[in-house]
Amino acid sequence: MTKAIQSSVQVGELATGQALTVPIYSFMGSENSAPSVYIQANVHGAEVQGNAVIYQLMTLLEGYQVLGDITLAPLANPLGINQKSGEFTLGRFDPITGVNWNREYFDHNVDIQNWYAEHQHLTNSELFCAYRSMLVETCQARLTHSFGISTGHRLAVNLQAMAHQADIVLDLHTGPKSCKHLYCPEYDIDAARFFSIPYTLIIPNSFGGAMDEATFCPWWQLTEYATSQGREFSVPVSAFTLELASQERIDLADALEDAKGILAYLSHRGVIAEKVNPASMERFGCYLKDYKKFHAPKAGLIEYCASVGEPLTAGKPLVNILRIDLYGSEQAYQAISLPMDCVPILHFASASVLQGTELYKVMTNVFPLQPS
Template identity: 40%
Template sequence: MKNYTHTTIPVRTLASGQILNIDVFRFEGDPSVPSAYIQSGMHGAELQGTAVIDFLIRFFTDHPPKGTVTLVPAANPYALNNKTGEYTQGRFDPTYGDNWNRLYWDALNNEDGIDIENLVKTIRSDAQNSIQKILRHELTRKLEQQLQKPLTEMGYGRKLALTLQRMAVEADSVLDLHCASHSVRHVYAPEYARQTVRYLNIPYVLFIPNLFAGAMDEAVFCPWWTLSQKLSVPCPVEAYTIELGNQEAYSAKDARGDAMGIINYLVHRGTCDPIKPKGRDSAESLFACRLQDYKTIYSPTGGLCEFSTVTGGIVPAQEPLAVILTKAGNEKISVALPYDCIPIVQYSSAALHQGVELLKVFSKWEVM
């Protein structure tokens, strides 16, 4: 027997008249218990998150969560359908070039956004309602105002982002599942979540500051983080971007491990009951890097590339990371760095142009 609701939300009408929808699975729980919102596939080629959410649907059907959990397995159907040959070209809007994950609404830095100083005064004078209730009500009201604007005033990407953000604003934990070219699993976490991020069981963490750059996690945590700082209280809402390995890859087997890490995190957030049999409680050690120390390495030339190292390993300074053949018969060019690093993301094609993002690396890190 199903213990969840499955609804669809129309998000775009195509030239053919076909309507694209997003599926929303909602497990209703105790409203006094922390809730969660999990989505995947904002970039079309990010397939592994859909496998993870499929596992979560089946798991929560047999093991209902204590709190409400909302799951969106394919957040951007238009991007998923954007194919060129065998490949899914779904990271950017094919018409305007926008990154789909940079179109969320900034609740704090808009003329029609939230006045955080007035909100602080309201909270301090309101003994009846909690911080969560007051800010969530205000965020919900403002997002609904944005969604009520005519379609002639917003593009598809913006409307989609607002639709997803409106669902996410109701949750205490927001997990946005992505993939990144050829990469090791890693997570973007707000700096205040140093203790709880380890329960996701992902060993590579990027700690990001309270700055909005258009992504879902920032759209969620920036208002809460800012308000918490002004009131000198712990931040009650957490949001993460979780990178589940390579784009264009799908593995139901790997999805179980990914999902169990998420479930373990939700147990520690109070949304789920403890897992039986209990798995690993948290990552034994985390390699943590600040966003400012996460470096993009660009290809110094065009050609055919062979990487000399694997993602996730520590590479000593001056050791080759990649070798590029510019032309057959020419001398090969070795790419190395003057500092130790941990490669996290590699360019996914062996054929590359000069100036593409060859690698992303931790240039400095701490072991937690």
């Protein structure tokens, strides 16, 4: 039986001087050539389901032969997790700066032309090792910046430094009221068929601030530049964001299904010795440019009519807006629909909204993902 080794990593300090730490669980692989894995959860305070998935995954891994090193970081943002107001967890934004915790990662902006010119004599494996070392060392240098860095950026870069040491990176999130969906880079779309997730957002191979992009973008840039110089290899690192339904929710049975989907992908990549088949299910995709946000045209009380994860025909009600202050007029109640077919993916958690509030995110131009 494979057992996880527990440790912790310091990601900052509290005002009273105590160390701010994240628990780390590690499965040591038996083969150096197998891909290594980093999985984190709960960067946003209310998005707790990823912790349940990590628990179920660790339980499953005890019964498998682990070939590649697996590092898991549940409870990855202790500041966000403990940012409570009454019964709600507010930990989506750094309370000091107002920045989204998942947009604090470091954009390396590697001078790829000069770096490659200095290292092009290396074999592929040596090249990848040197590039990985450079990324990790750059993160470490960032943490000791002479002018200092913000609390949120320090947390993010500490997590990023761990992620850069892996070949596969999974960042586990949830939405407010959401169905499961996967963020997958264009170059790695085939991976979507392994996870137990029905909808996939296909994102550009570029940096937008999130952990998955912070991880795979430097490797995409290296691969593209090497290709331009007549040297071809596949992108060495894969990174995905898994959105595991709604926030403020723990469902261990559902977490087990998502853990099995992760296990199927790890099996496909050779991280474990055993064969694990992906769930038999329909999967659909949408390019990020076709992922639309619907904002409240006016303030009011909202009835969310469209179920997340269920196709919505053009003209069918998306929301009903109630304005009790306008009772007796035609403006007291208004049904709102969209002019195109779509799949609602997530919606705002509260029924009382200001004008301009982002009420829904919907996929348009949805297409089936064909199994390979």
